[in-house]
Structure formats: C-alpha cells, structure tokens
Amino acid sequence: MIVFHDACHSPTQSLKLAYLAQHDSLTGLPNRILLLERLSRAIGLAKRHQHQVALIYLDLDDFKPINDSLGHAVGDCLLKSVAVRLSDCIRDTDTICRQGGDEFVVLLSEIEKPQDAVRIAEKILGALAAPHQIGNHELRITASIGISLYPDHGTNDRTLLNNADTAMYQAKNSGCNTYQLFKADMNDTRDQRTHIESQLHQALKEESPFLNFQPRVDVTTGDWVSAEALVRCRNPTVGNMAPMAFLPVAETSGLIVPIGHRVLREVCHRLQAWRAEGVNIVPIAVNISAIELRDNTLPVRIAEILAETGLETHFLELEVTESSLLHNQNDTTTSTLVALSHLGIRIAIDDFGAGKASLRYLKCFPIDTVNIASCFVQDMLDKPENAIFINALINFGQNLSLRIIAKGVETQAQLEHLKLQACDGAQGFLFSRPLLAEDFSTLLRSERLRWRSGT
Known part of the structure; x- marks a missing residue:
C-alpha cells in the first residue's frame, strides 16, 4: 500500500508560505x-x-x-x-x-x-x-x-x-x-510633474529638445573664448518650456540621461561640422547631471562620441554643479572625473558658492575651471561679503592654476570690478543672451571674435 502525504497542507509549510x-x-x-x-x-x-x-x-x-x-x-x-x-x-x-x-x-x-x-x-x-x-x-x-x-x-x-x-x-x-x-496643493504639483514628464517622453521621440549657446568672453581682451550649451525643450502647444520647469522633472524621472547623451552628441557634431565649413570654433561647456556623474561608463561613451565625430577633446568641457559633487563624494564619482580628465576633457565646477563647499574642496577633484554662481556676481557691488568671496576665489584659483569664470554678469560696472580682480572669463546678458545654434554660428563666422561695449 502506498500512502501520499500532501506537504502543502502541513502547518509548518503553510506558515512558511504565508511568511513568503x-x-x-x-x-x-x-x-x-x-x-x-x-x-x-x-x-x-x-x-x-x-x-x-x-x-x-x-x-x-x-x-x-x-x-x-x-x-x-x-x-x-x-x-x-x-x-x-x-x-x-x-x-x-x-x-x-x-x-x-x-x-x-x-x-x-x-x-x-x-x-x-x-x-x-x-x-x-x-x-x-x-x-x-x-x-x-x-x-x-x-x-x-x-x-x-x-x-x-x-x-x-x-x-x-x-x-x-x-x-x-x-x-x-x-x-x-x-x-x-x-x-x-502637492497633488496639483504632482499632476503638473506627470504632465511635464509625458511631454519630455514625447519630445525625445520627436527629437524636439534643442540647444542654445551663451558665449563667454575673456575679461581682459573681450575675445569670445568659449560658450555654454543650454538645453531647451519645445512644446507644440505652449512653445518653449522653461528650463526650471522641465529639468528637475528630467532629473527625478531619469530622462536626464538620454537628454544629456543627446546634448553631448549634438555639441560634438555641430562643432565638427562648423569646423569643416571653415569656422573658427571655440570650446563648448556641457552640463552633466548627478545621475550621469555616477555612471562609470560615461568616459567610454564620451570617448566614442569624440571618436565618431573626430573632435579633439580640448573643445569639450564638462560642467558639474557644486551640489552634485557635494552629494556624490564616492569612489565612482572620483574615478569618473579622473577618467574624463585623462581623456583631456576639461572639468568645471558650476555654481560655486551656491552650496556649502569651501575653497579647500577644489583640491579634492580634477577641476580645471570654477564658475562663480551668478547670485554672488549680481550682488557683489552692493554686498561687500560677496565681493570678498569672489576676490578670494580668484586669488585661490590663480594659486591652483584654475580658470575662474563669473556667471550672470549684467552691467559694465560688474565687468570693471572683475577686470580689477584679474578674473579670467565672464558670461551673462551684458555680452549676449543665449543664442540659437544658427545665430551662434554667425557669431563664430564674424571676422572679429571680440565683444565690444555697446554691441
């Protein structure tokens, strides 16, 4: 006689299944x-x-x-x-x-x-x-x-x-x-966020994100020396979406990764195409998100883009915000930045001063350029503490052979103060608003790559 026992009905087995x-x-x-x-x-x-x-x-x-x-x-x-x-x-x-x-x-x-x-x-x-x-x-x-x-x-x-x-x-x-x-009222915010995320997905499918370029000048000579690539997104119904509206959503949703990859590719392809047309190109700074920074495959992907386009590495600069570095002090971030630096790509820390980093912090990473946060620059003539901070940063940068860029320059008086302090470069509405790629190309084609007061 054969007796079958159903283990599934045993108390022990039932308790185990309930737990699982x-x-x-x-x-x-x-x-x-x-x-x-x-x-x-x-x-x-x-x-x-x-x-x-x-x-x-x-x-x-x-x-x-x-x-x-x-x-x-x-x-x-x-x-x-x-x-x-x-x-x-x-x-x-x-x-x-x-x-x-x-x-x-x-x-x-x-x-x-x-x-x-x-x-x-x-x-x-x-x-x-x-x-x-x-x-x-x-x-x-x-x-x-x-x-x-x-x-x-x-x-x-x-x-x-x-x-x-x-x-x-x-x-x-x-x-x-x-x-x-x-x-x-957070439910309204979440509905809006969901709507923006949906728009971003659609924009990526239709390839509607596009770039603006804001030139930078040498403070001493007035020469156009570089530019920052700024991603913009067009909505067919309401027109251009405000960066402050879609970029945080892109960050939290992870869509910043495909957007960032597209920006890098477009910048490199445009620079190489302009040079093939005989244009005197300048280095372009591209913003890198915290998510991309923690991806140790980023250097390989950028190297592939550079090889594909034939663009030399010194024409590309990667900007990482101060807050991104503060919140990502780990081996992956450091090794990623070191690998990018070894490729010959310049690394900039953006919005410096907006967070809690000290000047000593600049020694912790392979940084080539420091961009002073615009909030310090715009108030430096009215707030002595801002001017003191900027002056100290410029002096510190000179000792470390760092290039210092002042962002948000809007008046001639601000520019004159930066000249007196021997700041390297400047960016802001005083010189130019962000330009469409075609307008920036026209600027590069001009005979004199120099900004003049009143132009």
Whole structure:
C-alpha cells in the first residue's frame, strides 16, 4: 500500500508560505501586502483611541546608477544595508516595508504629534548618510522622504500611501536628501510633474529638445573664448518650456540621461561640422547631471562620441554643479572625473558658492575651471561679503592654476570690478543672451571674435 502525504497542507509549510507571501525575499522586510494589512489595523486603532498614524515614504536618491555601474549584486547588498539601518531607527511596534525597487515605507502606528514623524525622518536621513561598505566599495546614498498623517492627510490606507508618495516626490524635486510633510496643493504639483514628464517622453521621440549657446568672453581682451550649451525643450502647444520647469522633472524621472547623451552628441557634431565649413570654433561647456556623474561608463561613451565625430577633446568641457559633487563624494564619482580628465576633457565646477563647499574642496577633484554662481556676481557691488568671496576665489584659483569664470554678469560696472580682480572669463546678458545654434554660428563666422561695449 502506498500512502501520499500532501506537504502543502502541513502547518509548518503553510506558515512558511504565508511568511513568503508577506515578506520581501531580498531584505526580509514586510512587503506591500503586509504593510496594507498593518496600516488598516493601525487606522482602526487610531480611530478608536484618538491618536495619529504616520507613513514615511522613502525613495533612495539615484540608486539606479549605482546598480547599473557596479552591478545588481552590489545594489542588492546596498538595499540590505539600508534595510538594517532603517530597522535601527524605529520602535518594535512600527513597521518597515520594502515597497519595491529602491522604495521603502515606514509605518509609525501611533504618534502624538506630527513632529514625532519628522524626528524619525531626520533620524533616517542621518542614518543613511554614513558610508556603506559594500565589498571593496564605499558607497554613499541619500534619500527623499514624504510624510502623510492620519487623519489629517487621509482616512484610508490608499489615500495615505498616495499622499506620502506625493510628498516624497516634492522632497526629491527640492534637491533630494530631505523630507516633506504632505500638503493638499502637492497633488496639483504632482499632476503638473506627470504632465511635464509625458511631454519630455514625447519630445525625445520627436527629437524636439534643442540647444542654445551663451558665449563667454575673456575679461581682459573681450575675445569670445568659449560658450555654454543650454538645453531647451519645445512644446507644440505652449512653445518653449522653461528650463526650471522641465529639468528637475528630467532629473527625478531619469530622462536626464538620454537628454544629456543627446546634448553631448549634438555639441560634438555641430562643432565638427562648423569646423569643416571653415569656422573658427571655440570650446563648448556641457552640463552633466548627478545621475550621469555616477555612471562609470560615461568616459567610454564620451570617448566614442569624440571618436565618431573626430573632435579633439580640448573643445569639450564638462560642467558639474557644486551640489552634485557635494552629494556624490564616492569612489565612482572620483574615478569618473579622473577618467574624463585623462581623456583631456576639461572639468568645471558650476555654481560655486551656491552650496556649502569651501575653497579647500577644489583640491579634492580634477577641476580645471570654477564658475562663480551668478547670485554672488549680481550682488557683489552692493554686498561687500560677496565681493570678498569672489576676490578670494580668484586669488585661490590663480594659486591652483584654475580658470575662474563669473556667471550672470549684467552691467559694465560688474565687468570693471572683475577686470580689477584679474578674473579670467565672464558670461551673462551684458555680452549676449543665449543664442540659437544658427545665430551662434554667425557669431563664430564674424571676422572679429571680440565683444565690444555697446554691441
């Protein structure tokens, strides 16, 4: 006689299957199914006992480049490290859920006031900020956090989750590594963001992003010496989209990567085409996003573009904002910048002074050029502290053989002050507004590549 035993019906196996159905296989944290169950229970208890519940929705900033450049094994280890640190930030009665990908949700089942949730959010940001040692890699990661509260921001689980998610995107748009408490008008902002993202997808399909070029002059001679490439995007209904509207969305959605690649290709192709026509070309500065900066394949991709176009490396300069470098002090960023420098490409730090970097910080990376933030330049004649900062930066740059460019120059008086301080270059409306490619080409074709006051 043969007896069959159905192992699936054993109590042990049933418990194991139930656990697997409610927990994330990578981190061992509760998954969305268990979160919703516990959130519904917490809302019921809060309603009965008249206390508040908080949801903290957390998304890691720029996790994808780490995953893409170092591999999924390293990315998975980083996610597990994040899970451990999150667990250390909460009480036993609270719940951490891995929502999926690089998103986590923290359920604070009972709080007395909103500040309790804010305190936990700040604790989480601090815990994640310390370096994560993953094998031979020392990785730094930040997060954007959104907070929603029961009953102020919703009375059911779906609404609370959606509103915490909306607040998280607001935090990400505010510059990452921060938190936002949900507000009702954020839903309007999110709808607008979704609309802009849809427009960007369509623009990339139709190849409607285009470039403007803003010339730069030698402060001493007035010669046109270089230019900055500025990406613009055209909407068939409303016309040109404001950069401050679409660039943050491009950053948070990841669309900045294909946009950035397209800009690099177009700049190199245009420069080579102009030179083939006998035009005296000048170096062009291209902005590189934080996401691109963490991609260690960037030097290879740029080398391929240069080889494809035949353009020499000294005609290309890459600009990285001060904030991008401050938030990405890791091995990948440094090795990417070093590799680009070894190719012969000049590296510029943009908007210097707008963040919290000190002058000593300029020694940490292979920097060739420093662009002074326009907010300092525009007020330097009215605010002595701005003039002192600019003068110190110019002197420091000279000692390190760095080229210093003042951005946002709008008046002759500002230019004269920069001349007295021996600043190298300047850019701003005093010399030229951003030009369409055709108009910039006409400028390059002019017999005298020199700016003259009053022209």
